[in-house]
Structure formats: C-alpha cells, structure tokens
Amino acid sequence: MAMNALAATSRNFRRAARLLGLDSKLEKSLLIPFREIKVECTIPMDDGTLSSFVGFRVQHDNSRGPMKGGIRYHPEVDPDEVNALAQLMTWKTAVAAVPYGGAKGGIGCSPGELSRSELERLTRVFTQKIHDLIGTHTDVPAPDMGTNAQTMAWMLDEYSKFHGHSPAVVTGKPIDLGGSLGRDAATGRGVMYATEALLAEYGKSISGSTFVIQGFGNVGSWAAQLIHERGGKIIALGDVTGSIRNKAGIDIPALMKHRNDGGALKDFHSAEVMDSAELLVHDCDVLIPCALGGVLNKDNAPDVKAKFIIEAANHPTDPEADEILAKKGVIVLPDIYANSGGVIVSYFEWVQNIQGFMWDEEKVNNELEKYMSSAFQHIKAMCKSLDCDLRMGAFTLGVNRVARATLLRGWEA
Ligand SMILES: NC(=O)C1=CN([C@@H]2O[C@H](COP(=O)(O)OP(=O)(O)OC[C@H]3O[C@@H](n4cnc5c(N)ncnc54)[C@H](OP(=O)(O)O)[C@@H]3O)[C@@H](O)[C@H]2O)C=CC1
Ligand SMILES: O=C(O)CCC(=O)C(=O)O
Numbered sequence: 413m414a415m416n417a418l419a420a421t422s423r424n425f426r427r428a429a430r431l432l433g434l435d436s437k438l439e440k441s442l443l444i445p446f447r448e449i450k451v452e453c454t455i456p457m458d459d460g461t462l463s464s465f466v467g468f469r470v471q472h473d474n475s476r477g478p479m480k481g482g483i484r485y486h487p488e489v490d491p492d493e494v495n496a497l498a499q500l501m502t503w504k505t506a507v508a509a510v511p512y513g514g515a516k517g518g519i520g521c522s523p524g525e526l527s528r529s530e531l532e533r534l535t536r537v538f539t540q541k542i543h544d545l546i547g548t549h550t551d552v553p554a555p556d557m558g559t560n561a562q563t564m565a566w567m568l569d570e571y572s573k574f575h576g577h578s579p580a581v582v583t584g585k586p587i588d589l590g591g592s593l594g595r596d597a598a599t600g601r602g603v604m605y606a607t608e609a610l611l612a613e614y615g616k617s618i619s620g621s622t623f624v625i626q627g628f629g630n631v632g633s634w635a636a637q638l639i640h641e642r643g644g645k646i647i648a649l650g651d652v653t654g655s656i657r658n659k660a661g662i663d664i665p666a667l668m669k670h671r672n673d674g675g676a677l678k679d680f681h682s683a684e685v686m687d688s689a690e691l692l693v694h695d696c697d698v699l700i701p702c703a704l705g706g707v708l709n710k711d712n713a714p715d716v717k718a719k720f721i722i723e724a725a726n727h728p729t730d731p732e733a734d735e736i737l738a739k740k741g742v743i744v745l746p747d748i749y750a751n752s753g754g755v756i757v758s759y760f761e762w763v764q765n766i767q768g769f770m771w772d773e774e775k776v777n778n779e780l781e782k783y784m785s786s787a788f789q790h791i792k793a794m795c796k797s798l799d800c801d802l803r804m805g806a807f808t809l810g811v812n813r814v815a816r817a818t819l820l821r822g823w824e825a
Pocket of ligand 1: 558653703704726
C-alpha cells in the first residue's frame, strides 16, 4: 500500500528544507500552493447522454517564472495527487534551471474508454473553464499520462478563441502547430542521458546492462528505444494490459512495430508473458518505472533486485520504500531530475514560439544533453556538500533555488 502522494512529496520537501536550514515560516509558505482550481466538465456523449468529469489545475509556485506542468487524464486523478505533482514541478523546473514555476492539471476519466470526439469535447470544455487562469506568461500546460500532442492542439485552439492565436500557451503541441522537434521523445531521451550519467559514476554503461521498464507509453517507449539503440538489454516490460520478458533481450523495434500495428504488449510473439506483480521485483541492473506513482512501496521494496532505479514516472517510490531501498544499497535517481527532459524541451518549445524561430532536432537534443548534464553535476555537488542521497541532493538543489527567488522578490513572514 503506497502513501498518499501529497504526504510523500511534502515529506521529501520538509527533509530538504531541514537539510538547508530554511526558516520555518518560509518552509511553510513554500509548501502552500498559489492556486487550486476545480471545475466540472459536462459534455454530451456520443450516445446522446450527458456525462460530467472533474478537472483540476493546481498552480503551485511562480517565483521563478510562469507555472508549468502537464495535464493528466486518468481515473485515479484526485486533488492530492495533482497537488503533489504540481509541487514536484516547482522543484523539477528549478533543478533543470529552466525559468518556470510549477503546476499540474488533470481530469478524472478513462481516456481509453472515450471516443476521439468525446475527448475533444472534454478537452475544449476544460480549456473554456480555465482559459483565464492559464497563459504564455502565467501557466503553460503540456501533455502527461493519458494526453498527447493532439490534446494540446485542442487546448491551443480553444484558448486561441478567447485570446487570439497563442502558440506558447501550451507545449508538446504537434510540429505543424508550433511544437518543437524532439519534444515527443524528450522525456525518454532525458531518461537515457540521466541513466548514462548515473551508470558512469559507478564505472558502468547502458551497453552491457540489463533493464526492466514499467509503462510503454510516451516515456517508456522512447526510453526503451533509446536504451536499446545504445546496446542496453531490456529483459522485461509491462503496461496496463500485462507484462512480457525475454532473457536474451526484447527486440524493441519489432515490439514498436507490433504495437503500432495495434497489437497488445502481451501478444508480442518473441517474448513470454509474465505476472505483472513480478515486474518491479524482476532481477535486473536497472529498473525504470514509467507509469504511475507509488508503485514502489513498503510492500514490494524489500524484494526489489535492481541495483539502480531511474524514476521516469513521477513519484514512483514512496518515502517508506526509499528507506528500505537505501538500506539494501539500491541507488535511486529521483523523478525531479530523471524525467526533467520533457519540461526542458517544453522550455525550448516555448522559447521557439516566443522568438518565432524553429530549431533543428540536433540543436534540441544537444541542448537537452547540456541541461541534463549540468543538472546532474549540480545535484552531485549538493550530495557532497550536504552528505545526502541523490533524492535529497535534487530536492535541496531545487528547493534552495526557489527559496532564493522567493527571498529576492521580497518575501516577508
Ligand atoms: N509525457 C511526459 O513528457 C512526461 C511524463 N512523465 C511521467 O511519466 C509517466 C508516464 O507518462 P507518459 O508516458 O506520458 O504516459 P502515457 O499515457 O503515454 O503512458 C503511460 C503508460 O503507463 C501504462 N500504465 C498505466 N497504468 C499502469 C499500471 N497500473 N501498470 C502498468 N502500466 C501502466 C500505460 O499502459 P496502457 O498504454 O496500456 O494504458 C502506458 O503504457 C507518468 O508518471 C508521467 O507523469 C514525467 C515527465 C514528463
Ligand atoms: O513539459 C512540461 O511542461 C511538463 C511535463 C510534466 O508534466 C512533467 O515533467 O511531469
């Protein structure tokens, strides 16, 4: 059983605040979100009935710039989860050194059970309800679980009806509407750079290491492809429909083709089906959760066999699991660094939109690598000076940057 997402995230924040010796009032104030929005989105369904879905946008902090973060469509979206994810975005944008604050949104729905036209109506109604609270220089949404470039295209179109054409109001858009080359792959590519950097610290490399990946959506599939390209052996993979394994390594390009042809993961011919409950505790060098939060908790952490965990998902490891994993000597690379490639390239997209100038993909990828590498060096420096693990290294780096910006603006208790 996982901890409540907000309690878990806030616990990590408080540990970082104490390590930094933050003033207790500043600590309290940094935890409180700037604004929490809840809206009812009522839409006609294809069968003529009406359905109502609850949508949220939590704007956590804007001391370092416009608030930034994805929109999630998932049945488990709830206010605490969105609040936790918004807070994580504040620390993540600071760790990545992109000039943003943090926000997150979501709608409680099952996107796989809605038709394309129902999804479009839902996205448009949600945008109508929040359009006056988002904007290029206030709050810039992006895709997250269950949403994609098409969702951002509908948001952009709906927002533009009220405010005129505003490409920089969302990122992760289709290229034809001002999206950035490389954004689709960016989170997975950032995960690959982060993995390379961490393994190198231990004299290891992607090539020659074995990987288990949970989630085969945007982040998981790109991470798998890029790790496979670099010679990593992905020996087990799972999504919501089931899990598969192959000791010799799963042929990722063939799996991508199978999936793009409409095949389910569990029906892939050259791998055997395995119990999904075993996936996270499967023997491997590197475990990469790329789906839901709280999947590593006190119940399964004692059985984890991976030596390294790269948190591509947001808050996949709860604090109780963190303690167990640390005792076992498992090295955990935290979400607010490991999956920051998405928001870094979102920043490049926003910059390109504001400048009205498009970068080529090589420039996007090179700049992403520079940002990821610089953040890793800064996290290591924090770990060294505060004698802490990577999660606290990343949290103290992010929290300290936000605290400094807050104080510079003239915060008073
Ligand atoms: N997209 C981005 O740029 C970023 C995403 N993230 C984080 O990465 C994670 C994945 O996001 P993203 O790839 O965009 O989302 P997608 O919706 O594209 O993919 C999610 C994947 O997770 C799988 N999944 C869902 N529920 C379960 C479950 N219970 N067990 C196993 N697998 C499951 C889905 O399976 P199925 O396809 O069968 O439903 C799918 O393969 C999230 O935590 C998100 O917050 C972090 C930073 C940026
Ligand atoms: O690209 C973005 O703006 C945010 C992506 C996101 O939601 C995340 O990093 O969790």
